[in-house]
Amino acid sequence: MCDQFYAMNGGHGSQSYTKNSSPQRGAMEAAEEIIKEEISKKLDIEKLSSSTSTRTISIGDFGCSTGPNTFLAIQNIVEAISKKFETNLSNFHIPEFQVYFNDRTSNDFNTLFALLPFERQYYAAGVPGSFHNRQLPMASLHFAYSSCTLHWLSEVPKEVMNHFSPAWNKGRILYYGDKKEVFNAYAHQFAKDLNSFLKARAQELVFGGLMALLVPCEPNPIKDLSNITLPSLELLGSCLIDLAKKGLFDAAKVDSFNLPVYFTYPNELKALIERNEDFIIERMEILNNSTKHITTPNSKLFTGFIRALYEGLLKAHFGSEIMDELFNTYEEKVEESALLLNPNENSMITFVLLKCKRIS
Amino acid sequence: MCDQFYAMNGGHGSQSYTKNSSPQRGAMEAAEEIIKEEISKKLDIEKLSSSTSTRTISIGDFGCSTGPNTFLAIQNIVEAISKKFETNLSNFHIPEFQVYFNDRTSNDFNTLFALLPFERQYYAAGVPGSFHNRQLPMASLHFAYSSCTLHWLSEVPKEVMNHFSPAWNKGRILYYGDKKEVFNAYAHQFAKDLNSFLKARAQELVFGGLMALLVPCEPNPIKDLSNITLPSLELLGSCLIDLAKKGLFDAAKVDSFNLPVYFTYPNELKALIERNEDFIIERMEILNNSTKHITTPNSKLFTGFIRALYEGLLKAHFGSEIMDELFNTYEEKVEESALLLNPNENSMITFVLLKCKRIS
Numbered sequence: 081m082c083d084q085f086y087a088m089n090g091g092h093g094s095q096s097y098t099k100n101s102s103p104q105r106g107a108m109e110a111a112e113e114i115i116k117e118e119i120s121k122k123l124d125i126e127k128l129s130s131s132t133s134t135r136t137i138s139i140g141d142f143g144c145s146t147g148p149n150t151f152l153a154i155q156n157i158v159e160a161i162s163k164k165f166e167t168n169l170s171n172f173h174i175p176e177f178q179v180y181f182n183d184r185t186s187n188d189f190n191t192l193f194a195l196l197p198f199e200r201q202y203y204a205a206g207v208p209g210s211f212h213n214r215q216l217p218m219a220s221l222h223f224a225y226s227s228c229t230l231h232w233l234s235e236v237p238k239e240v241m242n243h244f245s246p247a248w249n250k251g252r253i254l255y256y257g258d259k260k261e262v263f264n265a266y267a268h269q270f271a272k273d274l275n276s277f278l279k280a281r282a283q284e285l286v287f288g289g290l291m292a293l294l295v296p297c298e299p300n301p302i303k304d305l306s307n308i309t310l311p312s313l314e315l316l317g318s319c320l321i322d323l324a325k326k327g328l329f330d331a332a333k334v335d336s337f338n339l340p341v342y343f344t345y346p347n348e349l350k351a352l353i354e355r356n357e358d359f360i361i362e363r364m365e366i367l368n369n370s371t372k373h374i375t376t377p378n379s380k381l382f383t384g385f386i387r388a389l390y391e392g393l394l395k396a397h398f399g400s401e402i403m404d405e406l407f408n409t410y411e412e413k414v415e416e417s418a419l420l421l422n423p424n425e426n427s428m429i430t431f432v433l434l435k436c437k438r439i440s
Numbered sequence: 441m442c443d444q445f446y447a448m449n450g451g452h453g454s455q456s457y458t459k460n461s462s463p464q465r466g467a468m469e470a471a472e473e474i475i476k477e478e479i480s481k482k483l484d485i486e487k488l489s490s491s492t493s494t495r496t497i498s499i500g501d502f503g504c505s506t507g508p509n510t511f512l513a514i515q516n517i518v519e520a521i522s523k524k525f526e527t528n529l530s531n532f533h534i535p536e537f538q539v540y541f542n543d544r545t546s547n548d549f550n551t552l553f554a555l556l557p558f559e560r561q562y563y564a565a566g567v568p569g570s571f572h573n574r575q576l577p578m579a580s581l582h583f584a585y586s587s588c589t590l591h592w593l594s595e596v597p598k599e600v601m602n603h604f605s606p607a608w609n610k611g612r613i614l615y616y617g618d619k620k621e622v623f624n625a626y627a628h629q630f631a632k633d634l635n636s637f638l639k640a641r642a643q644e645l646v647f648g649g650l651m652a653l654l655v656p657c658e659p660n661p662i663k664d665l666s667n668i669t670l671p672s673l674e675l676l677g678s679c680l681i682d683l684a685k686k687g688l689f690d691a692a693k694v695d696s697f698n699l700p701v702y703f704t705y706p707n708e709l710k711a712l713i714e715r716n717e718d719f720i721i722e723r724m725e726i727l728n729n730s731t732k733h734i735t736t737p738n739s740k741l742f743t744g745f746i747r748a749l750y751e752g753l754l755k756a757h758f759g760s761e762i763m764d765e766l767f768n769t770y771e772e773k774v775e776e777s778a779l780l781l782n783p784n785e786n787s788m789i790t791f792v793l794l795k796c797k798r799i800s
Contacts (some may be wrong), residue, residue, distance in 0.1 A: 136577040176577040180565060185556070189549045193568040196545070203577055205540060205565035208553035217496040217536040217563055 088145045089388045090188025098146050098191060100381075100388035104228045107294050107429040108153050110367040111227070115292050118433050119160040119223075122362055125168060127288050128222050135173065137161055137222045139202070140180040140284070142211040142277075143229030146188050147195040154179050157223055157292075158201055177202035182215055184208070186392075210234060212276040216284040224281050227294040228429070233340040234273045237265035240338050250335045253317040255342070257301075257308030270342040274352050282358030285436040291359070293432040294367070298343045311419055312386060313339060319409045320398070328402050337397045339390065346430050359434040367429045379414040383407055448505045449748045450548025458506050458551060460741075460748035464588045467654050467789040468513050470727040471587070475652050478793050479520040479583075482722055485528060487648050488582050495533065497521055498581045499562070500540040500644070502571040502637075503589030506548050507555040514539050517583055517652075518561055537562035542575055544568070546752075570594060572636040576644040584641050584651040588789070591656045593700040594633045597625035600698050610695045613677040615702070617661075617668030630702040634712050642718030645796040651719070653792045654727070658703045671779055672746060673699060679769045680758070688762050697757045699750065706790050719794040727789045739774040743767055 088097035128137065139157055144150035158177050165174050181192060185208040196204055209215045211226065212234045239247035240255075240262050247261035255266040281291055301308065317334070324331040344352075346366065353361060387407050395403060414420065448457035488497065499517055504510035518537050525534050541552060545568040556564055569575045571586065572594045599607035600615075600622055607621035615626040641651055661668065677694070684691040704712075706726065713721055747767050755763060774780065 136580060178577050178580070185553050189553060189566060193545050193549060193566075196568065203567075203575060204569075205567045206549060206553075207563075207565045208556065209564075215563060217538050220496060220538070 087184050087187040087392060089391055090146055090191050092191060095384065095387055095391065096146070096191070097388045098148065098195065100384045101145070101149055102385075105149050105152070107296075107367060108149050108227055110429065111292065111294055111431050112153075112156050114363070114365075114367075114431055114433075115156060116160040118290070118292070118363060119157070120164055122433070122435065123161065123164060123223070123290055124288050125161070125164055128286060135175045136178050137175045138178045138180065138220055139223045140182060140207070140216065140221050140225065142182045142215075142224060142226040142281070143232070144181040144183050144187075144192065146191040149227070150181060150192075151195070151197050151200075153225060153227060154202070155197070155200075157225060161223070162201070178205065179203065180205050180207045180216060180221070182207040182209070182211055184210055212273055212280065214280045214283060218283055219286045221281075221284045222286055222289050224285060224289070224291040225293075226277075226291075228296055230274060230277065230293065231270075231296045231341050231343050233266075233269050233342055234276070235269070236338040236340045237269040239265045241336065248335075249338055251321065251331075253320065253334065253337055254310060254313050254339050255308075256310075256314070257305040260305075263305060263308070266342045267348075270344055271352055274344075274349075275356060278353065278356045278359060282356075282436055282438040285438070287436060287439050289436045290362070291434040291436065293430075293434070295349055295430045295432065296343055297346055297349065297366075297428050297430045299428060300345045300347045310343065311417070312382075312414075313341075315413050315417060315419065316386065316390070316410060319406055319413060322409060323402060323406060328405070329398060333398065337394075339393065349430055349432070353432065353434065358436060358438040360437055361432060362435050363431070363433040365431055367431050379411050379420060382414055382420060383411040386410065447544050447547040447752055449751055450506055450551050452551060455744065455747055455751065456506070456551070457748045458508065458555070460744040461505070461509055462745075465509050465512070467656075467727060468509050468587055470789065471652065471654055471791050472513075472516050474723070474725075474727075474791055474793075475516060476520045478650070478652070478723060479517070480524055482793070482795065483521065483524060483583070483650055484648050485521070485524055488646060495535045496538050497535045497583070498538045498540065499583045500542055500567070500576065500581050500585065502542045502575075502584060502586040502641070503592070504541040504543050504547075504552065506551040509587070510541060510552075511555070511557050511560075513585060513587060514562070515557070515560075517585060521583070522561070538565065539563065540565050540567045540576060540581070542567040542569070542571055544570055572633055572640065574640045574643060578643055579646045581641075581644045582646055582649050584645060584649070585653075586637075586651075587654040588656055590634060590637065590653065591630075591701050591703050593626075593629050593702055594636070595629070596698040596700045597629040599625045601696065608695075609698055611681065611691075613680065613694065613697055614670060614673050614699050615668075616670075616674070617665040620665075623665060623668070626702045627704075627708070630704055631712055634704075634709075635716060638713070638716045638719060642716075642796055642798040645798070647796060647799050649796045650722070651794045651796065653790075653794070655709055655790045655792065656703055657706055657709065657726075657788050657790045659788060660705045660707050670703065671777070672742075672774075673701075675773050675777060675779065676746065676750070676770060679766055679773060682769060683762060683766060688765070689758060693758060697754075699753065709790055709792070713792065713794065718796060718798040720797055721792060722795050723791070723793040725791055727791050739771050739780060742774055742780060743771040746770065 089095050141150050162174050179202045189206045207215050239245040240249040247265045249262045255263045320334050449455050452458050501510050522534050539562045549566045567575050599605040600609040607625045609622045615623045680694050
């Protein structure tokens with residue numbers, strides 16, 4: 081249960097995830113109605129109720145961060161399940177709800193707990209640990225949820241850090257389509273991590289339990305992968321190189337830094353899930369309007385968003401003293417770039433609803 | 441689920457609870473063997489296993505603070521239950537364990553999570569909220585534990601803060617036997633809080649579930665209550681008055697400050713538990729050697745212990761800027777006093793094992 085990694089920025093300050101997570105809220109809002117509909121249609125509450133002798137329905141949010149998005153998503157799920165109990169059971173009773181808020185041990189759970197809604201219809205528990213491993217007992221969960229999290233890898237692929245490997249990622253902080261070895265190393269790590277995630281959840285979920293995933297994706301490649309770039313992170317890499325040139329740190333420090341993120345494609349995601357035998361895909365689609373919260377091009381807000389996500393990792397490698405200069409440079413470059421002219425062009429969220437067919 | 445209160449000092453620093461909790465460890469260690477013995481004799485694992493269709497045994501520590509004591513206590517309970525499964529069930533299987541670490545929302549859960557043992561035989565979850573209220577679903581718990589916590593009241597009794605009440609506690613920060621009205625207000629608050637605690641746990645525990653309580657007590661009063669004093673906290677009150685005299689704050693600030701703690705008596709505790717109809721007392725005794733970790737008179741260590749416990753409350757009322765001066769004064773007074781000559785004289789821990797007879 082090792083947790084060597086770095087979480088979203090904690091606390092409530094101007095650079096916190098709490099204050100810089102409206103893009104993720106867009107994804108969540110876009111999925112709200114779909115989740116309600118699917119719970120109403122597909123959640124077999126009579127089977128779920130009989131699967132535990134208590135009257136508790138358990139829900140887990142994997143990679144919940146510090147709020148407030150997680151609370152809105154959970155509220156939606158709790159209401160939808162309550163409604164189903166209200167309208168479907170002849171022997172009417174609303175169950176009690178237990179919600180597990182999971183994120184890495186380094187997540188700021190103190191902030192999460194302080195922000196928990198005062199009026200809530202569920203018991204809340206924080207579960208520290210990587211969602212690539214088991215975090216809950218066997219068959220203890222009825223509904224799992226994970227939004228904007230699966231692009232985080234469990235680790236940077238080892239090859240890209242190895243000077244002697246053809247996948248060595250010199251001078252860059254992420255994969256690009258033009259270097260196949262690096263790209264493949266990242267894609268392979270993603271496949272492995274997604275498989276670990278699915279295997280762990282399949283054990284935690286009851287038979288017939290549902291899982292809703294909101295997965296940040298890039299559009300399916302039309303011809304080949306060689307044109308793939310991630311402009312916002314490419315820009316971040318170029319800022320680091322600028323700072324190295326200014327002498328703030330050695331250029332080799334950029335060579336040894338890589339972001340542990342990979343943005344999959346709907347087709348690839350589908351194939352990887354189908355390879356796992358514990359789940360059936362009940363629904364899969366690209367969310368509409370998932371990026372509505374970042375439609376106003378504003379370099380300051382955009383920089384805040386990127387900073388809340390990646391500062392933890394950057395600090396650990398480059399030191400906290402250069403963070404302000406790095407993100408000031410970043411904001412200037414965003415302002416000068418074409419990045420915000422059409423911010424929605426590439427970002428998309430794939431919604432997947434899975435049903436657990438594993439008998440624990 | 442309001443949580444207006446202040447927890448033990450967080451973090452890992454020299455003034456943290458983590459570094460100043462060896463007296464509480466003494467209590468825990470003194471109870472270890474008794475808990476093992478009672479689990480072996482009294483935990484009806486066949487009934488418990490049938491009470492949930494999953495193979496999970498759930499354990500809750502109420503008022504766990506930041507560790508490490510809670511981890512040692514939980515380890516002991518998990519091992520004892522595992523052993524019982526190993527030796528008692530013909531159809532041998534060791535269950536999975538889910539442990540709920542509960543404390544107030546203001547507790548430093550980040551530190552607790554960071555200190556979680558890497559090698560553990562249980563799934564861990566943090567549950568933020570006052571243990572005077574329900575924190576877990578109905579019938580979701582098999583074993584509850586709470587050590588050195590029940591002397592914390594949910595609030596300072598209102599009368600002692602009221603200038604117009606005969607129970608107004610002018611110039612003192614706690615009850616003493618010589619002022620009956622103040623003493624009764626505290627005793628009444630304790631009775632009410634203990635009842636809330638027992639009612640909440642009775643709903644959370646399964647029928648036949650066990651609860652082990654380690655309750656800090658004073659010896660049963662021999663004649664009357666008028667001689668009751670709590671020298672270590674009386675000394676703290678006198679330091680606050682000294683600081684007020686020095687002009688660091690107004691004397692009225694001492695009048696309006698009261699510690700929300702009450703140390704019960706074994707006889708009183710027994711009577712209050714018996715008044716609750718959800719539990720049977722299976723065992724009750726004064727622990728031997730529960731204070732062995734504070735037998736070396738050392739004013740510095742003793743001050744650190746008191747500071748880790750009460751600084752949160754004192755800071756919130758008097759401001760953090762006077763804390764160093766307050767505890768330097770305290771350490772000097774402890775050194776000059778007879779307090780450490782026989783530190784074990786009054787402190788005692790009553791162990792109580794309860795069985796839940798409430799059918800959820």
